[in-house]
Amino acid sequence: MRRLLAFAIALLLSGGAALAAADKPKPGVLREGRQIRDLHYGDVLFHFYQDDFFNAIVGFTAARQMGRAEPHAADGELLLGGMLLSYGQHQQASQIFQALLDSGAKQEIRDRAWFFLSRVSFDRGSVDRAQDSIGRITGKLPGRLEDERRLLEAQVLMGQQRYAEAAAQLADWKGGEDWAGYARFNEGVALVRAERIDEGLKVLEIAGTTGGSSEEDRAIRDRANLALGFAAVQTERHEAARTAFRRVRLEGPWSNQALLGLGWAESAMGHYREALVPWMELQQRDLLDPSVQESMLAIPYAMMGLKAYGQAAQRYEKAIASFDVESRNLDRSIQRIHSGAMLDELFADDNPNSLGGNWQIDRLPATEETRYLVRLMSTRGFQEGLKNYRDLRFVHANLQRWSRDLGTFSDMLATRKMRYEEHLPAVRQAMERNAIDVAMERRAALVARLSTVEQTRDPISLASAREAAQWAQLQRVSQRISQLAPGPQADALRDRARVLQGVLRWNLSHDYAVRLWQTRTELARVDKALAEARTLRTSVVEAQSSEPSRLAGFGKRIDAQGPRVAALLVRTDALLARQRQELQQIAADELTLYKERLAGYSSEAHFALAQVYDRAAVKAPAP
Amino acid sequence: MNFPKSLSALALLCCSVAAPGAEAPSAGLDQDLQNLKKDVLDINRDLFVLQEDLLFPANTQVAVFVSMDVGLFFALDSVKLSIDGVELAHYLYTEREAEALLKGGVQRLYVGNLKVGKHELVAVFNGKGTHERDYRRGTTLEIDKGIGAQFVELKISDLQRKQQPEFVTRIWE
Missing domain, CATH: 2.60.40 (Immunoglobulin-like)
Incomplete structure (x- = not known):
């Protein structure tokens, strides 16, 4: 259910784009019509798509608190509700969906919220409430979510024993092919339960003979054939029943029931020898399975039909002995469950950092209880209890990690305080030197000079250092020439110096505009650097005054979390103990049920055996 | 032999796909678990924000x-x-x-x-x-x-x- 739900939310996120049935999307299709508008929201989805609901929820709520993920507000709330549902927080999820409905959200969002509320109610066993919620959906849901709505509505109707209406809801399925098998199977079952047997058998026949080749498709076909077979036997259509049972795979979750049913169909037609074939096959299988247990009695029943009374008696005795051995095994296991040994072994290699629902069945310990555990894990009560217990172990590991981290945060903060106090005198000294103010004064002088240059259009002021040196040298040379005695030599030198000055001035005048622009650009760079330095100085000044209170603020926040974590750890420990007790009780109750069922079969076998002996006594009168 | 009785029981078993989820067996425990998980999610959110503020301040x-x-x-x-x-x-x-x-x-x-x-x-x-x-x-x-x-x-x-x-x-x- 969790995977289906996660899949439904993925559909919801895709904005109704068509999807393949498998978890892996067709590349390019899923993202159609959907753009991530916030990286942090994308990070939430990254966890969500890995079924890591806990971290996805924490990431989403933290992002929301930090003012991130806002572009996805409405979708985000739906996603959060769905994730909480997947994490088992149905109350919180319902509150979110309800809040969305109360907030006057758009109709399409409201419809989806009603759908999820209906799903929550149905999963929690509140069929009427589920009916009420699903009835409030006004429009068509996007994409394949609409198929899910129709299926859920039919399931709700069946839960209310309104089988004819459920069948009508599913008739002429025009939804996606991926759900067609489910739809036909449910329709067939609904028709049979509505006592419209002929129609029901016809629909189950279609469900049992059509569909794809995936494991899911095969499993649905098996179930349809099984339902068809039993319905046919009950209405004495034994040939049809035999055909249907034979279509069920020999290895699969429904194979034992099919083998048992096949035997019953054959024996009902008086074919006892043929009935023995599937029932003998069941003898090779796990005695905990009710079909296998029943076959222990069915075999001697067939032998009686074949008038092989001696063999029948032996078989009954064998059944009684097997039931006794199994019953004693169950007693031992129930004791081990109560002592806590079984759960200790079950969780010995389990990673506490893994969430409750992600349990790998191949990790079961190799003990004598393993086959009981496998069977227990297929029961809803134990599954739920196990998931809750593992969730609590995860919570415990999570809180312990935070407890350690809070200690590290405190140490880190103390180090920061120390470093701050160590660096403060040096920073203050640097501030006092006021290098930025000096630079600002120099910059102001530069601006004033540039302004004068612009007014006078004096190109010499924009000379490079080399050119300025050359100009100064020429000035000095001219000065010295002016001190020479008049004459042709002095005149020639004066002319030469004048020409050189003229060339230099001409060059500088020619580049005046470019140089002025370059100087302005440089000044702009200086302005930017000075502005950054001023900003930095402002932050340093602010930090000087605010850092102590900032550090103190962090200290308070860290100190406040410590007791919260500690209190939650106490609550977690208490709940872990209660949940463990509950899980042990569920397991023991379940095994007690197996034992009682075995006792019932055992007394039936005793009774039948007595009948065989009586019959033998009648046939062989005393000499 | 109780042939029809067991058949009907198994038939019901195989047709149980549409059954709604059962109510949790111990409502008190479930309620406490829901409350605890809610509080744990809340504190994780607060600690996540604290960690970000402390280790990765917004300006750097x-x-x-x-x-x-x-x-x-x-x-x-x-x-x-x-x-x-x-x-x-x-x-x-x-x-x-x-x-x-x-x-x-x-x-x-x-x-x-x-x-x-x-x-x-x-x-x-x-x-x-x-x-x-x-x-x-x-x-x-x-x-x-x-x-x-x-x-x-x-x-x-x-x-x-x-x-x-x-x-x-x-x-x-």
């Missing part, structure tokens, strides 16, 4: 994200991230993580702190290109880190025109 924070669009021409195996020549992350993707990226998830590959100024970010992607060939490609980005958090997206997308992957970097405001 830099976070690098990885995203994928389509993925027909490239299957991601790993990514290596360096900033200013220092290797900060070398991440190997599981199949599940790569699928999450394909579905539209965005991975926060790295979060850390950087000083104001220019920095060089280098990301090297390893994976399989078309025809299962090993594919390795680097991309470089110059970041001008100002005051305030900076988020960088490394995006792998398909370049249909050239039938090969494209590695794009983008700075988010």
Whole structure:
């Protein structure tokens, strides 16, 4: 259910784009019509798509608190509700969906919220409430979510024993092919339960003979054939029943029931020898399975039909002995469950950092209880209890990690305080030197000079250092020439110096505009650097005054979390103990049920055996 | 022999697909569990925010994200991230993580702190290109880190025109 739900939310996120049935999307299709508008929201989805609901929820709520993920507000709330549902927080999820409905959200969002509320109610066993919620959906849901709505509505109707209406809801399925098998199977079952047997058998026949080749498709076909077979036997259509049972795979979750049913169909037609074939096959299988247990009695029943009374008696005795051995095994296991040994072994290699629902069945310990555990894990009560217990172990590991981290945060903060106090005198000294103010004064002088240059259009002021040196040298040379005695030599030198000055001035005048622009650009760079330095100085000044209170603020926040974590750890420990007790009780109750069922079969076998002996006594009168 | 009785019981068992979920067996325990998990989610949110504020203050924070669009021409195996020549992350993707990226998830590959100024970010992607060939490609980005958090997206997308992957970097405001 969790995977289906996660899949439904993925559909919801895709904005109704068509999807393949498998978890892996067709590349390019899923993202159609959907753009991530916030990286942090994308990070939430990254966890969500890995079924890591806990971290996805924490990431989403933290992002929301930090003012991130806002572009996805409405979708985000739906996603959060769905994730909480997947994490088992149905109350919180319902509150979110309800809040969305109360907030006057758009109709399409409201419809989806009603759908999820209906799903929550149905999963929690509140069929009427589920009916009420699903009835409030006004429009068509996007994409394949609409198929899910129709299926859920039919399931709700069946839960209310309104089988004819459920069948009508599913008739002429025009939804996606991926759900067609489910739809036909449910329709067939609904028709049979509505006592419209002929129609029901016809629909189950279609469900049992059509569909794809995936494991899911095969499993649905098996179930349809099984339902068809039993319905046919009950209405004495034994040939049809035999055909249907034979279509069920020999290895699969429904194979034992099919083998048992096949035997019953054959024996009902008086074919006892043929009935023995599937029932003998069941003898090779796990005695905990009710079909296998029943076959222990069915075999001697067939032998009686074949008038092989001696063999029948032996078989009954064998059944009684097997039931006794199994019953004693169950007693031992129930004791081990109560002592806590079984759960200790079950969780010995389990990673506490893994969430409750992600349990790998191949990790079961190799003990004598393993086959009981496998069977227990297929029961809803134990599954739920196990998931809750593992969730609590995860919570415990999570809180312990935070407890350690809070200690590290405190140490880190103390180090920061120390470093701050160590660096403060040096920073203050640097501030006092006021290098930025000096630079600002120099910059102001530069601006004033540039302004004068612009007014006078004096190109010499924009000379490079080399050119300025050359100009100064020429000035000095001219000065010295002016001190020479008049004459042709002095005149020639004066002319030469004048020409050189003229060339230099001409060059500088020619580049005046470019140089002025370059100087302005440089000044702009200086302005930017000075502005950054001023900003930095402002932050340093602010930090000087605010850092102590900032550090103190962090200290308070860290100190406040410590007791919260500690209190939650106490609550977690208490709940872990209660949940463990509950899980042990569920397991023991379940095994007690197996034992009682075995006792019932055992007394039936005793009774039948007595009948065989009586019959033998009648046939062989005393000499 | 109770032939019809057992048959009807099994028939019911096999047709139970539409049965609604049962109420939790111990409502009190379930309620306490719901309340505890809610409080644990709340404290995790608060501690997550505290950790971010403390370790990665907004004025120095830099976070690098990885995203994928389509993925027909490239299957991601790993990514290596360096900033200013220092290797900060070398991440190997599981199949599940790569699928999450394909579905539209965005991975926060790295979060850390950087000083104001220019920095060089280098990301090297390893994976399989078309025809299962090993594919390795680097991309470089110059970041001008100002005051305030900076988020960088490394995006792998398909370049249909050239039938090969494209590695794009983008700075988010």
